[in-house]
Amino acid sequence: MGSFKGQADYSVDKKGRIAIPAKMRLALRPEAVGTFTMTRGFEPCIYLYPLDEWLRKESQYASLNQYDRRVRHLVRTILMWADEVTLDAQGRIGLSKPLMDYATITARALIIGAMDRIEIWDPDAFQKYLKDQPDDHEALAESVMGS
Amino acid sequence: MGSFKGQADYSVDKKGRIAIPAKMRLALRPEAVGTFTMTRGFEPCIYLYPLDEWLRKESQYASLNQYDRRVRHLVRTILMWADEVTLDAQGRIGLSKPLMDYATITARALIIGAMDRIEIWDPDAFQKYLKDQPDDHEALAESVMGS
DNA sequence: GGAATATTCCCCACTTTTCCCCACTTTGTA
DNA sequence: TACAAAGTGGGGAAAAGTGGGGAATATTCC
Numbered sequence: 001m002g003s004f005k006g007q008a009d010y011s012v013d014k015k016g017r018i019a020i021p022a023k024m025r026l027a028l029r030p031e032a033v034g035t036f037t038m039t040r041g042f043e044p045c046i047y048l049y050p051l052d053e054w055l056r057k058e059s060q061y062a063s064l065n066q067y068d069r070r071v072r073h074l075v076r077t078i079l080m081w082a083d084e085v086t087l088d089a090q091g092r093i094g095l096s097k098p099l100m101d102y103a104t105i106t107a108r109a110l111i112i113g114a115m116d117r118i119e120i121w122d123p124d125a126f127q128k129y130l131k132d133q134p135d136d137h138e139a140l141a142e143s144v145m146g147s
Numbered sequence: 148m149g150s151f152k153g154q155a156d157y158s159v160d161k162k163g164r165i166a167i168p169a170k171m172r173l174a175l176r177p178e179a180v181g182t183f184t185m186t187r188g189f190e191p192c193i194y195l196y197p198l199d200e201w202l203r204k205e206s207q208y209a210s211l212n213q214y215d216r217r218v219r220h221l222v223r224t225i226l227m228w229a230d231e232v233t234l235d236a237q238g239r240i241g242l243s244k245p246l247m248d249y250a251t252i253t254a255r256a257l258i259i260g261a262m263d264r265i266e267i268w269d270p271d272a273f274q275k276y277l278k279d280q281p282d283d284h285e286a287l288a289e290s291v292m293g294s
Numbered sequence: 295g296g297a298a299t300a301t302t303c304c305c306c307a308c309t310t311t312t313c314c315c316c317a318c319t320t321t322g323t324a
Numbered sequence: 325t326a327c328a329a330a331g332t333g334g335g336g337a338a339a340a341g342t343g344g345g346g347a348a349t350a351t352t353c354c
Contacts, residue, residue, distance in 0.1 A: 011332065015312085019331055037152075058150060062262060072189065073280055076266070080259045082152040084170075089315075090331075098154055158342065162302090166341055169312095236304075237341075 003027065004113030009123065012109050016100060017092045018120065020048075024113055025091055036118075038099060040081035044125050046099050048118040051084075095120070149174040151260030156270065159256050163247060164239045165267065167195075171260055172238055183265075185246060187228035191272050193246050195265040198231075242267070 008021045020036075028034075032050035041047045049057065061078070064071045081102070085093040095105065103122055110121040121129075134140070155168045175181075179197035188194045196204065208225070211218045228249070232240040242252065250269055257268040268276075 013333060015334085017332090022330060062150070066262075069189070072261075076259060076261050077277075079150075079152040079261055080154040082260075084149070084152070088313075092331090094312080096153075160343060162344090164342095169340060239341090241302080 003115050004118050006113045008111045016095045019092045034087045037082055037084050045103050046120040053116050150262045151265050153260045155258045163242045166239045181234045184229055184231050192250050193267040200263050
């Protein structure tokens with residue numbers, strides 16, 4: 001099965017809906033067709049996981065010890081942003097208010113395929129993110145990937 | 148049988164009632180439809196467990212050694228706050244006075260889905276809680292979840 | 295013990311949001 | 325160039341959230 005890749009600049013309508021690029025829809029596994037869980041990204045963007053991928057993550061959280069204060073905090077601050085959504089007949093999803101707010105998304109959004117997830121960015125926020133990163137694509141690749 | 152997730156800022160009316168978000172109601176297992184047990188959270192909030200989940204917890208407490216002073220104290224301080232509630236025809240529950248007091252809940256409340264339970268927070272208390280936590284979300288996630 | 299008062303619960307009514315469906319425009323392709 | 329698929333927008337029915345009246349039940353006080 002394919003992983004998500006590519007980018008697209010799509011509109012977010014007044015109802016908070018955004019289309020998922022057809023190419024990314026096609027990369028979905030049969031188990032996950034039409035259902036995603038969106039949640040807060042580590043960066044100021046929205047992460048979108050296909051159902052099966054998300055269930056894998058959730059079962060990891062479930063296995064943690066809930067009597068550990070740090071675990072409760074982690075689970076709380078991750079799950080509170082999570083929202084399960086389904087594609088409508090036009091291949092769109094509705095973004096939740098809290099996440100649109102967090103990612104400062106308004107009329108348009110950048111959709112980026114990132115391996116096992118899809119990321120949704122406000123175009124300006126993404127530019128700012130790029131500017132704040134050390135502009136050394138090659139060195140980063142070398143340090144992360146080894147030689 | 149999904150787990151609870153998401154957040155909502157709902158009103159608490161003069162009668163102490165608060166609606167449970169439809170999405171969370173839908174995440175209930177058939178055995179637990181409509182019945183919850185609310186109790187005091189470890190944090191300054193109210194924990195809300197679906198019936199089946201609560202019964203599981205109760206049997207855990209029952210299996211502890213009651214001749215251990217600490218066990219008796221734990222069980223006592225958890226159960227004294229517990230209260231079984233049922234959804235009314237509009238999908239709401241009534242919060243108990245002692246718990247509203249404990250969680251300093253007044254006119255509005257933040258409802259957070261946290262895996263096997265629902266948490267009810269006073270909005271201000273939640274902000275304060277967040278501020279008091281070490282803001283190392285990313286590092287924590289990495290250490291707890293591995294990479 | 296009984297009346298006055300308070301509380302709980304059930305029901306109805308209103309407002310807002312969500313979701314389903316239809317329609318149009320644009321893009322890509324045969 | 326025609327056709328199909330992809331992307332965009334909006335109307336309207338249905339559901340969700342909110343507030344309050346009033347009967348039934350419990351509590352308090354004389």
